[in-house]
Amino acid sequence: MTTAPTTWTTHPTVWAPAAGRVDLHLPGAAHDRDGSTTAVHAMVRREGGWWEAPVDVPHGTDYAFAVDGGDPRPDPRSPWQPHGVHGPSRTFDVGAHEWQDATWAGRDVRGAVVYELHIGTFTAAGTLDAAVERLDHLVDLGVDVVELMPVAAFPGVHGWGYDGVALYAVHEPYGGPAALQRFVDAAHARGLAVCLDVVHNHLGPSGNYLSVFGPYFTDRHHTPWGQAVDLDGPDSHEVRAFVVDNAVRWLRDFHLDALRLDAVHALVDDSPRHVLAEMADAVADLSAQVGRPLSLIAESDLNDVRMVTPTAEGGLGMTAQWADDVHHAVHATVTGERHGYYVDFGPLDVLAHALTRVFVHEGGWSTFRGRDWGRPVPEGTDGRRFVVFAQDHDQVGNRAIGDRPSARLDDGGLAVSAALVLLAPFTPMLFMGEEWGARTPWQFFTDHAEPELVEAIRRGRTEEFGGHGWDDVYGGPVQVPDPQAPETVEASRLDWSEPEAPRHARLLRWYRDLVALRHAEPDIASGDLGATSVEHGGQDGSWLVLHRGGVHVVVVLATSPLRVRATGGTHEVLAAWDGHEEHDDELVVPGRSVLVVRAPALDVVG
Template sequence: MSVRPTVWAPAAARVDLDLPADGTRLPMHRGDDGWWSAEVDLPHGTDYGFAVDGGPARPDPRSGWQPAGVHGPSRVFDAAAFAWSDDGWSGLDVRGAVTYELHVGTFTPEGTLEAAAQHLDHLVHLGVDVVELLPVAAFNGRHGWGYDGVALWAVHEPYGGPAALQAFVDAAHAHGLAVCLDVVHNHLGPSGNYLADFGPYLTDAHQTPWGAAVNLDQDGAEHVRRWICDSVLRWARDFHVDAFRLDAVHALVDESERHLLAQLSDEVADLSATLGRPLGLVAESDLNDVRSVTATRDGGWGMDAQWADDVHHAVHALLTGERHGYYVDFGDPQVLATALTQGFVHTGDLSTFRGRPWGRPVPEDVDGHRFVVFSANHDQVGNRALGDRPSAHLPPGRLAAQAALVLLSPFTPLLLMGEEWGARTPWQFFTDHPEPDLAAAVRDGRRREFGGHGWEELYGGPVTVPDPQDPATFAASVLDWSEPQVGEHARLLEWHRTLIALRRVVPDLASGDRSRTRVTVLPAPDAPHAGPWQGVLVVHRGATSVVLNLTDAPARVDVGGSAPRVLASWSTGAVVPPAEDGAAWAVELPGPGVVVVG
C-alpha cells in the first residue's frame, strides 16, 4: 500500500514534501481549510517530512512511524500489511474487568513489546482480563514514563515500533486478553514538538499545568479535534486496540458547545458498531464528577468508566497511616466505608488539601463498575519521593488486606505490574532527555517538587530524590522476575489469583451494585488515631463477607448467615457455629488476617 502525503498548515504560504533519501523537495498543493497535498504516492518504508515556508523538514503530525526518533523523518507505515490471527476475538467490556497496568520499558529487562508478550501466560494465570499499556506514543530519548509523547500517532521505536504493537495486541487476543492503550491528549512533551510549525494545535487562551492548552475551542480547533479523534479511531481500527485510558481529562480545556470527549465517545461508539466488538473509554479525572460517565444524550461525556483516586487514598491512608499531602482527609475507617460504597469521598464537601469544596454526589443508579480503583498505580507509586511501593512498608497481612479491599470491591479493579507478588523493586520517575538544559531542568524540578512534602518524617531520615536522568534510576525500576517464585512473594501471588477467581465465580463479588455493599467497623473508633489503623472491618458484598483483622491479636467476628463457608483465607481463619440458639455464626481469625465467607 502507498499513501499520498497530506498535512494541515492553514497559515503557510508554501509547503514542500521533503524526501531525505535523495534530498529532493516537492511542492505541495493547497486545498480547502488549510490542507496541503502532494501529487505523489509513497510506498511503505519511505522516509519523508514537511517543510513549511522554506523552513527545515519536520515530521508529519500524523506520522505512524518515527524510526529515527521524534526529531527524525517520518516513515510510511502500511498498517494493513500485518497478518492478523484474531478473527475469533469478539472483544471485552472493560467495566468490571480486572485490569493490569504495564509499562513496556520496565516490565521486562528487554523493555520491548515483544518481550512483554512472552509474559502474557503469567497474566492469564493471574486472571487478568485487560492489559493496560502505559503510553507508547513516541517521545525523545530511550527511557521514560511515556507521558511526554510528541508523536501521538507513532509507537516509541525502542519498544519495537508500530508493527510490534500490532503483534502484541494479536498475541494478547490469542490469550483471551483485551488491550487498553493509555493515551495523552491534554499536553505534549517538551522535546520534538513541532506542531506549532504547522498550525494552532495549542492555544494561549487556556493554560494547563504544562503550559498552553491543546486547542479544542479556538480558531482551527475542528482540525485539532480531528487529529485527536482520528488517532483513537486508528488505534482501534488498524491496531485492534480494545480500550483507551484517557490521561487527565480535567486538563482538556474545552468551552465549546460539544466537549471533545462527547465527540470522541460518539465516534468510538459508531466504530464499535461497525467493527462488531466493544470499544471502551476510561477517563482519568480529578473532578469527582460522574458527568464523565454520563451518556452524551444526557449532557455527559459518555465515558465507560473513570478512575476513582479517593478509593486509593482511603485504602492507602488506612493501611499505612500516611496523612501528608492529599491523604490529609483520609485514613479513618468510616472514610474508607464511604469510598467503598460511593466511589468518591469528596462530593461537594471541603477538600482540605485543595482548600475548597470538591466533587459532586454520586447518583444511586451509577453502577460501581463505572469506577476504576486500585491500591497502587504508576502515579501513586512513581510520584513518591523514592518511588517506593506499598510492599516496601506493609507486612504481608496488610498487603493481603489491600488486595481484598480492591479486588473484591464493587468497582473495576486495576493492578500495577508486580503488585500481585508484592514486588520490592521501586517504580521511580525516570527520563532520558538528550538536551543538557532540559535534563537539568527536570532534575532540579523534581528535587524542588519534593522539598516540602514531609518525606523525611515519612521515611525516618534524610531523603535523596533519585536523579531521573541517572540510568540507575530506570534500571532500579525494572521488575525482578525471580521474585514471584519465592517465599511470601509466591504466597501473595497465589492470594491475588484466588481473589480474582472468586470475583469471577461468586455473583455477589462480581456485582457492581453499590447498594449491596456496606462496611461494618469493629469496634467503631471514638477518638482520632495516628499511624496505621488497628481494628476489624467487615465488607459485606450481598451475602458474602470479607473480614479483615487489621490488628496483631486474634479476633472473633459475627457474620450471621446460615452455616457460611470459608471461600478464601489469608490466615488460618475458621467459621464458628453459634454457641446457642439465636446466636450468629462467626469467624475466628488471627491478626493481621483476611477471610472471605459466603
C-alpha cells in the first residue's frame, strides 16, 4: 500500500467570532516569543466569524493561530498534532493515501459481531500498524466489526482516549492520521468493518483551547465533566457544525464504517432539532453518496428507544445503542456481585427480562439512581439495535483494580457469559482478550504532565471507589492502581502468548464456535424479540433456557447436571461447553456448562 506524492495546499481557516484579529503562525524567519522561528500572517475576516489565511500552506506544514495577540494555539479542527496537544497543528492531505478498498461493500453494525480494542494496549508496540498484524486473529474468530477506542489526540502518550482535546486529529503515538487510513484499508481487505469511538460530549482538562477561539461551552447546562458543549445557545450553530462535521469527516476521509458516540446523554440540547438527529441525517446523506452502509452507535444511559427511532418518526436516528442493563444482568447473575449499580440485578427473572425486553429499568424504580428510570422497548423493535456485552472497557476498567471476570470466574462461568451475549437477539460485542479469558487486567491510566491534575486524578480514583462496596467484592481493602504509573499501562497490555495455553485455547475455541453459530443459524442471528423467550428455575436459580425460535440455549449455573428433553421431532446438538450425555431424546447437561440444541421444542426434565 503506497502514499501518493502530493502537491496539495490549503488556506487554513478558523472560527473566532469575537476576535478583533487572528494571525497564522508558520515556520519562517522571524522569532516567536518562545524563541522559535516563525512567519506571521494576518488572517482575513470572512462571514459568520470565520477567518481565512491569505497564503497557500502545503501538506505537512506546522501552523498555529494567535487570537488578538495571544499565544499561538493549535487549530480547533487540527488534522494532525505531531508535537502533542499543546504544540502547533500540521496540515494533512487526506487524499494522499491510495485506497485499496474500492470493492468494499460495507457492513451495517446491526447483528454484527463487534470487537472493542484499545490501540495502545492491544499490542506490545501500541500502534495502529502493529494492530494490523493481529487482524487475522479477529478474522479467524469470526468478528465482523472492529471497534477502536478513541484515537483523537490526547495529552501524553498513554491513556484511554476519553480525555481527547484535538477531536479531528489522530493520536501521534498511535501513528497519526495516515496510520488510521492504513489500518482501515487493511481491515477492509480482510472483510472487517471499522468503527471508531468518538467523544463529543466533553474535552479533556489539559490542552483544551477551544474557548480561546469561541463559545464552544456554556454554563446553561452542566455535565459530569463541567460546562456542557453549547449545542442550543444563540451562538451554537458553528459548535453544532463542529460536532456534525467531525462525524462526517471520520466516515468520509478515513473510510470508516461506523462511529460509537460516547455518553450522548451528556450532549444536552434543548433546541427544536437535537444535534444527534442532525448528525444522523448528515450521515445518511453521506451513506447515499458513498453507496455503502454507515452506522452510528450511541452510548446512552437514558434507556429510551427514541435513541434508535428514525428521525422521520421523531427519533434521534441512531443505528444502534449500547444496552448496559443486559451487561449488568448477565454479570450480576454469573458473578453474584450486588454492589453499586448491580443492586437491582442478579435474580434470574431479571436476567430473563433483560434478554427479552432489553431494559430492566423501563419506567420503574432504579435503586442506584434513586428514582424511576427508563421507558419500555415497544413491541416489534429490532433487538439488533442494542449492543450488548459481558465485558467492555468501562465495566472492566472502572472496577477498583481493573480485574476482568476471568480473574474471578471459573471457565464454566465465562462460557455461560459468552453464550448469553453471543446467542441473544442483540448485537454482541467482545472486549479485547475476552475470547481467550485474558488474565491481564484492564486498568485506568493517564499520562498528564501537570502535577495538580495528576494529584486530582489520583485522589478522584481513590475517592470514587470508597463507597461502592469493593472491600466486600475483594474480601478486604484494595490498593487502587496509580493511573500515572508506567506499570499500570504495562499490566493492561494483552499477553498474546496466552491463547496458546490449553486452558485459554479451549475458551477461544468456544468463542469461535458460538460466533460461527451466530453466522450460520438464522434463528440466532435474528433480532426478533417476539421469537425469544426465557424459562428458568431450580433451587436458587440454578438453570436457564434461552429459546431462540428453533434453537435452545441451556445454561446450567449450578454444579449439578440438568436433564432436558427434545420433543416434536429430531434434534441436533450445535455446541456444548463441557460435553453432554444423550439417551434417546433426553440430554444431560453438566453443571456450570452450556448446551445449544436445535429442536422443535425443548423441555426441562430436572
